[in-house]
Amino acid sequence: MSELTLQDVRKSYGEAKVIHGVDLAVKDGEFVVFVGPSGCGKSTLLRMIAGLESITGGDVVIGGEQVNDIAPADRGIAMVFQSYALYPHKDVYGNMAFALRHAGEDKAVIDERVRKAADILGLQDLLKRRPKELSGGQRQRVAIGRAIVRDPEIFLFDEPLSNLDAALRVQMRVEILRLHQRLKTTMVYVTHDQVEAMTLADRIVVLRDGRIEQVGTPLELYHHPENRFVAGFIGSPKMNFLSAERSGDGTTVTTHGSAPIEVPVQPRDTEGAVTLGIRPEHVGLVAPGAGDLDARILVAERLGGETFLHFDLGDEGDFVVKADGAATHESGETVGLSFPPQALHLFDAQGAAFAPRDRNALIG
Amino acid sequence: MTETASSHRARASRLRGLSTRAGVHMVLAGYTLIAIFPVFLVILNSFKNRRGIFTDPLGLPGEGTFSLEGYATVLTQGDFATYFSNSLIVTVTALFLILWLGAMAAHALAEYRFRFNTLLGIYLILGIMVPIRLGTVAILELMVDLNLVNTLLALILVYTAQGLPVAVFILTEFMRTLSRDIKDCARVDGLSEYRIFFEVVVPLIRPVLATVAVFSMIPIWNDLWFPLILASGDATKTVTLGVQQFIGQYTVNWSAVLASLSIAILPVLGLYALFSRQLIAGITSGAVKG
Numbered sequence: 030m031s032e033l034t035l036q037d038v039r040k041s042y043g044e045a046k047v048i049h050g051v052d053l054a055v056k057d058g059e060f061v062v063f064v065g066p067s068g069c070g071k072s073t074l075l076r077m078i079a080g081l082e083s084i085t086g087g088d089v090v091i092g093g094e095q096v097n098d099i100a101p102a103d104r105g106i107a108m109v110f111q112s113y114a115l116y117p118h119k120d121v122y123g124n125m126a127f128a129l130r131h132a133g134e135d136k137a138v139i140d141e142r143v144r145k146a147a148d149i150l151g152l153q154d155l156l157k158r159r160p161k162e163l164s165g166g167q168r169q170r171v172a173i174g175r176a177i178v179r180d181p182e183i184f185l186f187d188e189p190l191s192n193l194d195a196a197l198r199v200q201m202r203v204e205i206l207r208l209h210q211r212l213k214t215t216m217v218y219v220t221h222d223q224v225e226a227m228t229l230a231d232r233i234v235v236l237r238d239g240r241i242e243q244v245g246t247p248l249e250l251y252h253h254p255e256n257r258f259v260a261g262f263i264g265s266p267k268m269n270f271l272s273a274e275r276s277g278d279g280t281t282v283t284t285h286g287s288a289p290i291e292v293p294v295q296p297r298d299t300e301g302a303v304t305l306g307i308r309p310e311h312v313g314l315v316a317p318g319a320g321d322l323d324a325r326i327l328v329a330e331r332l333g334g335e336t337f338l339h340f341d342l343g344d345e346g347d348f349v350v351k352a353d354g355a356a357t358h359e360s361g362e363t364v365g366l367s368f369p370p371q372a373l374h375l376f377d378a379q380g381a382a383f384a385p386r387d388r389n390a391l392i393g
Numbered sequence: 394m395t396e397t398a399s400s401h402r403a404r405a406s407r408l409r410g411l412s413t414r415a416g417v418h419m420v421l422a423g424y425t426l427i428a429i430f431p432v433f434l435v436i437l438n439s440f441k442n443r444r445g446i447f448t449d450p451l452g453l454p455g456e457g458t459f460s461l462e463g464y465a466t467v468l469t470q471g472d473f474a475t476y477f478s479n480s481l482i483v484t485v486t487a488l489f490l491i492l493w494l495g496a497m498a499a500h501a502l503a504e505y506r507f508r509f510n511t512l513l514g515i516y517l518i519l520g521i522m523v524p525i526r527l528g529t530v531a532i533l534e535l536m537v538d539l540n541l542v543n544t545l546l547a548l549i550l551v552y553t554a555q556g557l558p559v560a561v562f563i564l565t566e567f568m569r570t571l572s573r574d575i576k577d578c579a580r581v582d583g584l585s586e587y588r589i590f591f592e593v594v595v596p597l598i599r600p601v602l603a604t605v606a607v608f609s610m611i612p613i614w615n616d617l618w619f620p621l622i623l624a625s626g627d628a629t630k631t632v633t634l635g636v637q638q639f640i641g642q643y644t645v646n647w648s649a650v651l652a653s654l655s656i657a658i659l660p661v662l663g664l665y666a667l668f669s670r671q672l673i674a675g676i677t678s679g680a681v682k683g
């Protein structure tokens with residue numbers, strides 16, 4: 030049994046409150062990713078689960094047992110750190126065997142488990158090397174191997190890939206995913222990279238300033254962000270936001286002098302201005318006058334497979350449209366932008382999203 | 394044309410690199426000469442008789458001047474074996490205590506957050522600014538009260554106190570730079586705080602320990618002040634104090650003085666050789682990370 034439950038978990042350093050009451054239930058075998066901007070408390074929360082940071086308030090429950098005052102080594106967890114944290118004076122084998130040796134495990138058992146982990150990660154030929162004789166990717170693999178050897182109920186990862194270069198990061202991401210499929214152990218993974226979060230997670234937890242903004246599967250967060258912060262954080266390039274005025278029954282809006290646009294959301298009584306959101310990949314490009322808005326292209330970024338068109342829409346700053354790689358639009362050209370209604374999101378002045386009329390209507 | 398120009402440039406820059414390097418080596422060689430010359434002179438003259446020392450201080454020992462009388466005096470007169478072992482016991486024990494206590498204090502200051510952490514740190518390193526000799530009278534009174542006068546323990550305690558501030562200061566600064574993750578990882582691996590210190594932290598700070606050891610060792614070995622005041626009895630004399638018996642009020646037995654000084658260099662050299670590999674690693678560890 031290795032569910033993990035957080036109940037109103039709080040943390041303060043003296044006067045400074047860092048975590049403001051987090052509730053979360055992680056199911057057995059689930060891969061959960063904590064994501065959020067720098068300083069939002071991801072590492073702190075993870076270290077509290079590990080037992081490396083004291084808990085100011087609330088409960089951490091692992092496998093049905095409250096572990097607030099239990100030492101890290103007795104929580105059935107293993108942790109992989111961003112800086113690898115290998116013991117520099119021990120070779121790869123010594124690093125992986127260290128915890129078991131310390132626990133007084135049988136020599137033959139240790140050997141078998143170290144070799145098995147080395148097999149999984151392709152470290153068989155490196156067992157006699159010292160950490161300083163390894164590349165970054167190999168070091169990270171040893172750090173993961175060290176966690177596997179302990180056969181934990183829960184794996185904790187704190188930005189394990191952020192010290193690797195881009196190509197290696199993609200490769201290690203796949204390896205971690207395969208590791209999860211193979212071991213089927215509960216994993217909690219911290220990152221500030223939303224691509225890592227989208228590709229790895231069964232469920233994503235979006236954190237901001239020590240609070241959970243939203244919890245859901247990657248596609249739920251992508252299609253139904255509950256607020257403007259999550260909408261802007263998930264997806265790349267990020268969602269475009271346009272200030273808008275409401276008219277009619279409140280779900281029809283106009284923006285930048287456009288014709289009224291009907292947004293398929295449930296009507297709600299709110300005061301103040303609203304914001305219209307649409308992702309770059311959902312904006313349609315049409316002839317001038319034929320869309321909802323006309324705008325002039327500032328810059329066209331050609332990446333080969335796709336083209337990013339940047340527009341200047343007054344006070345909104347950058348407005349990005351993701352177009353086909355074969356698009357022939359040039360900077361300076363004026364085009365029409367069309368907004369498919371199902372792809373539109375509407376946020377009130379506080380940033381909370383209007384609920385969609387039909388939650389299952391995903392955009393194709 | 395461009396080819397010759399570029400090869401020209403390459404040669405010029407090679408030459409420039411060579412001349413810089415030669416300059417650096419000359420300065421270093423000069424410094425080494427100046428530093429080693431007195432030591433050389435001491436050893437040289439320890440192999441001469443009195444006449445040889447005074448008529449030709451810079452000359453090599455030769456016929457008529459070569460003599461081992463200094464060494465003979467040292468080894469037969471007085472109790473130099475005892476003085477040596479006294480010096481060694483005091484230096485090694487004090488060094489051990491300085492490193493042990495200093496590293497533990499530094500670990501506590503660098504690793505744990507507790508009330509008065511900063512205040513305690515300042516208190517521990519305050520001794521850097523106050524020469525311990527200022528407290529000689531108080532120390533003497535204390536040792537008299539404790540019945541420790543004329544014991545090696547008195548010297549060991551004083552030297553430990555003398556060496557600790559610098560040791561705590563250097564080690565704390567270095568330990569603050571150790572990665573927090575590696576200690577946390579050991580915690581997750583189930584090590585107690587003591588074993589984290591001995592099995593994870595100490596191996597990581599070995600080069601710095603060697604540096605601190607060398608810097609603390611020399612003043613202890615060479616000290617004349619405290620042995621003279623606290624342990625001048627015959628059984629507790631150290632080498633530096635023992636040498637004084639050859640320096641009489643009217644005559645100085647230079648051969649014997651120089652011979653004993655020459656012998657006194659040996660243990661320091663031995664200890665230094667022990668630490669030096671680590672020391673070099675310590676000096677360069679900041680520059681070339683790896």
Ligand SMILES: Nc1ncnc2c1ncn2[C@@H]1O[C@H](COP(=O)(O)OP(=O)(O)OP(=O)(O)O)[C@@H](O)[C@H]1O
Nearest residue numbers: 042045047065066067068069070071072073074221
């Ligand atoms: N020892 C400490 N004392 C006081 N404040 C701290 C301490 N450790 C962390 N904090 C604060 O807690 C907040 C959360 O820190 P945390 O390390 O959890 O952020 P993070 O989400 O992991 O960020 P990053 O993505 O940069 O790693 C930060 O604002 C930080 O300043």
Ligand SMILES: [Mg+2]
Nearest residue numbers: 071072073188
């Ligand atoms: Mg962090």
